[in-house]
Amino acid sequence: MLKKLKFIFVLLVLFLVPSVSHAQEEQLYNEFVVVDFPVSNTTVNTAGDYRIEMVAVAKPATETGSDAVINWLGLYAGSSSPTFNAFMHAGLYVTSDGVQWFAAAAPYQNTAPPVVCLAGTEVWPNPSGLTTGCLSDVGDLGINVNTWIRLQIVTYGNGFWIVRIANPGTQTKIDVARIYNPNTYLTVSKIVMEESWYGTAPGQNPWYPANFYDVDFKYRRDFYWAQWPSNIGGNYGSNNIRENSYSGADVCPAHYGVNNYVQGNPYLWYMGTGGSKCSGLLYTGGGPATEATSIVGEYSGKFMSSENGQTCILTNRTWPGPWEEWNVIHLGINVRAYRGNNAKYITRRSTNDLWAEAADTGSNNARFDYVEIQSLVFRLRNKGNGLYVDHYNGLACTSADKGTFNNQTVFRYVAF
Amino acid sequence: MKRKYWYLIVILVVVVGLLLPLVLRAQPPDERVPPLPPYPGSDVERPPLPPEQRPTPTPNHIEAQSLPKVTPPVIPTVEMIDTAPDVSRWDKYEIVIQRGKSGKKVYILVPVGVELEDVLNEHLNPAEGDKVLVVAPAVGKGKLDFIESMEKGQ
Numbered sequence: 001m002l003k004k005l006k007f008i009f010v011l012l013v014l015f016l017v018p019s020v021s022h023a024q025e026e027q028l029y030n031e032f033v034v035v036d037f038p039v040s041n042t043t044v045n046t047a048g049d050y051r052i053e054m055v056a057v058a059k060p061a062t063e064t065g066s067d068a069v070i071n072w073l074g075l076y077a078g079s080s081s082p083t084f085n086a087f088m089h090a091g092l093y094v095t096s097d098g099v100q101w102f103a104a105a106a107p108y109q110n111t112a113p114p115v116v117c118l119a120g121t122e123v124w125p126n127p128s129g130l131t132t133g134c135l136s137d138v139g140d141l142g143i144n145v146n147t148w149i150r151l152q153i154v155t156y157g158n159g160f161w162i163v164r165i166a167n168p169g170t171q172t173k174i175d176v177a178r179i180y181n182p183n184t185y186l187t188v189s190k191i192v193m194e195e196s197w198y199g200t201a202p203g204q205n206p207w208y209p210a211n212f213y214d215v216d217f218k219y220r221r222d223f224y225w226a227q228w229p230s231n232i233g234g235n236y237g238s239n240n241i242r243e244n245s246y247s248g249a250d251v252c253p254a255h256y257g258v259n260n261y262v263q264g265n266p267y268l269w270y271m272g273t274g275g276s277k278c279s280g281l282l283y284t285g286g287g288p289a290t291e292a293t294s295i296v297g298e299y300s301g302k303f304m305s306s307e308n309g310q311t312c313i314l315t316n317r318t319w320p321g322p323w324e325e326w327n328v329i330h331l332g333i334n335v336r337a338y339r340g341n342n343a344k345y346i347t348r349r350s351t352n353d354l355w356a357e358a359a360d361t362g363s364n365n366a367r368f369d370y371v372e373i374q375s376l377v378f379r380l381r382n383k384g385n386g387l388y389v390d391h392y393n394g395l396a397c398t399s400a401d402k403g404t405f406n407n408q409t410v411f412r413y414v415a416f
Numbered sequence: 417m418k419r420k421y422w423y424l425i426v427i428l429v430v431v432v433g434l435l436l437p438l439v440l441r442a443q444p445p446d447e448r449v450p451p452l453p454p455y456p457g458s459d460v461e462r463p464p465l466p467p468e469q470r471p472t473p474t475p476n477h478i479e480a481q482s483l484p485k486v487t488p489p490v491i492p493t494v495e496m497i498d499t500a501p502d503v504s505r506w507d508k509y510e511i512v513i514q515r516g517k518s519g520k521k522v523y524i525l526v527p528v529g530v531e532l533e534d535v536l537n538e539h540l541n542p543a544e545g546d547k548v549l550v551v552a553p554a555v556g557k558g559k560l561d562f563i564e565s566m567e568k569g570q
Contacts, residue, residue, distance in 0.1 A: 030558030066528035107555040123552035129493030246558025
């Protein structure tokens with residue numbers, strides 16, 4: 001009897017020791033909060049041009065070499081076989097040193113598509129010695145904590161995708177990487193907040209402060225940018241917010257989560273520490289109803305600004321921010337109205353100056369004849385006084401006061 | 417007496433064996449997770465407000481745009497020095513060094529936890545113009561699993 005008991009005892013010890021040591025293994029772990037964007041809409045999955053604006057609001061006190069909090073846009077373009085040759089992602093890497101942008105295929109993978117860095121440094125080589133990503137210096141392009149960036153991943157169908165990063169604050173925009181994936185069909189799209197940390201799971205996770213905002217995840221549709229349609233539930237039925245943990249931890253809402261409808265804006269959300277939403281829809285809306293484009297003087301190259309309705313409209317910007325995007329309203333054959341970021345329509349005052357201040361398009365002063373010169377290039381003639389719109393090269397109010405043509409009466413739609 | 421003693425040991429070992437995994441997985445929240453600082457009216461931390469999106473300033477130049485090139489380049493392989501071949505690649509960060517003499521880039525793979533300075537003392541020769549280009553964090557196997565799950569629609 002005693003021998004049997006000893007045998008059972010030894011078996012139990014042998015069983016327990018490995019399981020305990022595995023649980024205490026030190027390694028790098030990854031925790032995720034994810035927003036899944038549906039790609040079943042044909043207009044979306046064939047657009048080939050996607051952009052989002054993101055910002056890191058704080059930096060955590062991380063250990064060098066492993067720990068970071070990251071905000072990234074991840075896309076799969078093309079077939080799923082072999083798996084990793086379709087993946088690409090880019091975003092912001094935040095450590096105690098500061099903020100770095102990155103653009104990469106699947107890290108370390110031999111099957112990852114070739115990546116060429118046009119800026120930053122080649123990193124994350126695979127076993128064959130081919131690098132799979134690009135990483136910037138801290139603060140490159142003037143990107144730091146509280147710096148909004150515009151991240152664009154676009155293909156023009158010539159065999160690769162371009163990762164383009166802009167800092168609207170400094171009006172710097174550069175192509176930072178090419179990812180050689182010839183597929184143009186989008187199969188997966190996600191915005192991810194990630195924490196990577198080194199230690200023993202589950203107890204040693206430092207749960208670094210992670211504070212990211214994301215806004216205006218858009219796709220290009222002709223010469224418009226449109227908000228991503230998010231009301232069809234993505235790949236998760238009625239949910240497109242979720243968590244994922246490599247360590248098995250309860251990530252959301254205990255540590256990280258999403259806050260949506262920030263400042264009442266459906267297209268502005270928070271990911272990170274203190275976010276409380278772990279499931280459900282990010283927003284309802286998006287799609288063609290949100291199409292917006294910029295209007296540029298054909299010969300001046302300057303963008304038309306709503307001035308948020310605070311002054312007359314000026315066509316003098318070289319960078320199209322939110323104030324320089326317009327919803328185009330079709331009111332009939334070649335009759336248009338334009339709604340600015342302040343939800344007001346362009347209208348003509350008695351002085352003929354144009355202002356973004358009309359509540360609706362009922363008045364002829366808020367309606368314009370669209371006189372096409374060629375595709376996307378046009379003149380506008382106000383229905384109220386029958387005069388053409390002149391942008392005065394941005395040196396004076398854009399006004400409907402010309403009875404004849406000149407170079408300053410020619411405009412173009414540009415989805416910049 | 418001896419038999420009772422052995423029974424007691426076996427019962428104890430069985431009970432510990434059953435409970436240990438549960439204890440490891442479900443430690444009390446206050447031990448596993450440091451409490452989040454409260455904010456008025458709630459028990460979770462309030463995220464900071466987003467920086468305001470400012471109106472576009474009037475610039476005085478037209479940005480030059482460069483068009484993408486169509487010809488795919490030949491991508492060279494890089495030289496790697498693996499300081500710990502036994503450690504998983506997922507748990508190693510990399511220090512990218514440019515040699516002063518040859519201009520070549522060298523990738524030093526270092527296990528997380530090994531001090532950066534120790535590695536630089538061994539591999540960097542500032543007198544010859546060597547310089548650190550960037551330190552790239554380790555990625556973590558969990559990221560690969562996550563990327564894989566993305567394609568499967570999870």
